[in-house]
Amino acid sequence: MPADPLIVLSGVNKHFGQLHVLKDIELTVGRGEVVVVIGPSGSGKSTLCRAINRLEPVQAGTITVDGQPLPAEGRALARLRADVGMVFQSFNLFAHRTVLDNVMLAPLKVRRRGKAEAERKARELLDRVGLLAHAGKLPAQLSGGQQQRVAIARALAMDPKAMLFDEPTSALDPEMINEVLEVMQQLAEEGMTMVVVTHEMGFARSAADRVVFMADGQIIEDRVPEDFFTDPRTDRARDFLSKILHH
Amino acid sequence: MSVLTDNFSLYGKGLWGTVQLTLLAGALALAVGVLIAGFRVSPVKALRVFGTVWVTVLRNTPLTLLFFAVLLGLPRFGVVLPFMVFAVLALGAYTSAFICEAVRAGINTVPLGQGEAARSLGMTFGQTLSLVVLPQAARSVIPPIGSTLIALAKNSAIAGSFSVTELLGTYKPLNELGYGIVWTFVWIAVGYLIVTLSIAGIFGLLERRFGVAR
Numbered sequence: 024m025p026a027d028p029l030i031v032l033s034g035v036n037k038h039f040g041q042l043h044v045l046k047d048i049e050l051t052v053g054r055g056e057v058v059v060v061i062g063p064s065g066s067g068k069s070t071l072c073r074a075i076n077r078l079e080p081v082q083a084g085t086i087t088v089d090g091q092p093l094p095a096e097g098r099a100l101a102r103l104r105a106d107v108g109m110v111f112q113s114f115n116l117f118a119h120r121t122v123l124d125n126v127m128l129a130p131l132k133v134r135r136r137g138k139a140e141a142e143r144k145a146r147e148l149l150d151r152v153g154l155l156a157h158a159g160k161l162p163a164q165l166s167g168g169q170q171q172r173v174a175i176a177r178a179l180a181m182d183p184k185a186m187l188f189d190e191p192t193s194a195l196d197p198e199m200i201n202e203v204l205e206v207m208q209q210l211a212e213e214g215m216t217m218v219v220v221t222h223e224m225g226f227a228r229s230a231a232d233r234v235v236f237m238a239d240g241q242i243i244e245d246r247v248p249e250d251f252f253t254d255p256r257t258d259r260a261r262d263f264l265s266k267i268l269h270h
Numbered sequence: 271m272s273v274l275t276d277n278f279s280l281y282g283k284g285l286w287g288t289v290q291l292t293l294l295a296g297a298l299a300l301a302v303g304v305l306i307a308g309f310r311v312s313p314v315k316a317l318r319v320f321g322t323v324w325v326t327v328l329r330n331t332p333l334t335l336l337f338f339a340v341l342l343g344l345p346r347f348g349v350v351l352p353f354m355v356f357a358v359l360a361l362g363a364y365t366s367a368f369i370c371e372a373v374r375a376g377i378n379t380v381p382l383g384q385g386e387a388a389r390s391l392g393m394t395f396g397q398t399l400s401l402v403v404l405p406q407a408a409r410s411v412i413p414p415i416g417s418t419l420i421a422l423a424k425n426s427a428i429a430g431s432f433s434v435t436e437l438l439g440t441y442k443p444l445n446e447l448g449y450g451i452v453w454t455f456v457w458i459a460v461g462y463l464i465v466t467l468s469i470a471g472i473f474g475l476l477e478r479r480f481g482v483a484r
């Protein structure tokens with residue numbers, strides 16, 4: 024149990040109709056911790072990630088972020104979401120806005136920062152992900168890797184307490200994966216609290232404090248990466264690892 | 271031929287009436303239609319139900335019946351307004367149902383991920399809709415809204431039967447003055463064409479303006 028818990032899921036259950044996708048999830052993510060979630064397709068990784076900022080409502084259990092239970096819909100929930108950044112597999116940059124506007128929009132409208140301050144911060148973040156030169160472009164004019172780095176900058180612009188990543192590199196061509204992983208690696212080193220759904224085992228080994236293995240909506244293992252990769256306790260995990268590591 | 275030149279001011283007044291009805295009812299329909307479309311996609315069940323009822327009732331009521339309902343119904347509740355205002359209310363409410371459905375169809379063309387990204391950044395439902403979803407829906411919504419407003423311009427003729435000055439109604443005095451029915455109607459048709467082609471032109475420009483983005 025981490026000393027200073029930031030995200031706590033307790034007894035979380037989620038159904039899609041008949042389908043039981045999250046089963047009695049217990050998960051605590053400490054401040055500054057990086058937790059990588061892996062598992063076979065359909066095991067509920069995305070649903071878990073989305074439940075943490077309530078893009079998916081859950082039917083039972085409690086989810087707290089920095090001690091605050093997630094409110095139902097409405098302004099209180101919006102406020103809480105502003106503190107948790109999310110990066111999607113399909114980037115989801117606002118297609119009608121420039122790169123700079125994408126990064127500035129929420130600080131302006133949600134945090135109600137001044138225009139000059141929001142722009143200064145946005146440029147700083149774009150510089151940091153190596154895309155300042157593309158500030159005036161529309162998302163469609165960028166490569167996938169570039170779009171995903173903008174998406175990370177957009178989430179960081181809100182000064183989130185934690186960041187959620189749902190397979191951030193799965194939609195990318197192989198040569199673009201590293202540029203995104205490098206940004207994430209750097210974030211991890213700076214002490215950002217992160218929950219990362221990914222199949223990038225190199226990232227899990229080098230950046231994660233813990234690896235959570237999910238299957239059929241349950242957390243089956245929750246371990247230090249080195250232990251998990253060298254000595255998985257369950258057959259499910261061993262089976263899964265042999266499949267993804269051997270191709 | 272002389273029917274136009276002899277009665278220019280009568281035609282002019284009729285045409286102006288039609289333009290006024292179209293502009294005012296159109297503005298009302300756009301405002302209400304977009305609002306109700308927002309209701310129909312909102313997370314609040316009561317709003318969604320209200321939106322569905324609004325659209326279902328108005329879209330399935332004959333416009334003439336709606337005119338009777340407004341003109342005869344509202345005064346019973348002590349609401350007494352000029353006929354022109356009643357006509358704008360009836361036309362605007364009726365047309366709002368069609369605008370709403372066009373906007374809702376446009377909202378559905380915007381990928382779900384756009385709204386999710388907005389919400390994950392802490393935007394409220396209203397901000398998500400107005401800053402992210404509607405601007406992207408605009409492009410696909412412009413052509414059907416143009417068609418809906420053209421229909422509105424023509425539908426405004428019904429107001430003539432309820433003592434509102436508009437273009438079609440000018441045939442009555444002209445007929446009494448003994449002018450031939452054919453030319454009277456030809457010039458009335460030309461008047462409607464001016465209105466509807468102007469709407470088509472404006473929406474063509476808007477489509478070009480918003481079509482280039484992305």
Ligand SMILES: Nc1ncnc2c1ncn2[C@@H]1O[C@H](COP(=O)(O)OP(=O)(O)OP(=O)(O)O)[C@@H](O)[C@H]1O
Nearest residue numbers: 039042044062063064065066067068069070071190
């Ligand atoms: N909106 C939805 N409606 C119904 N079922 C859903 C919905 N979203 C996900 N599911 C189902 O819930 C289960 C878990 O889905 P989830 O997306 O969380 O899996 P995942 O572990 O992220 O898989 P992947 O690796 O393929 O992304 C799957 O069986 C999926 O089909």
Ligand SMILES: [Mg+2]
Nearest residue numbers: 068069070190
């Ligand atoms: Mg997934």
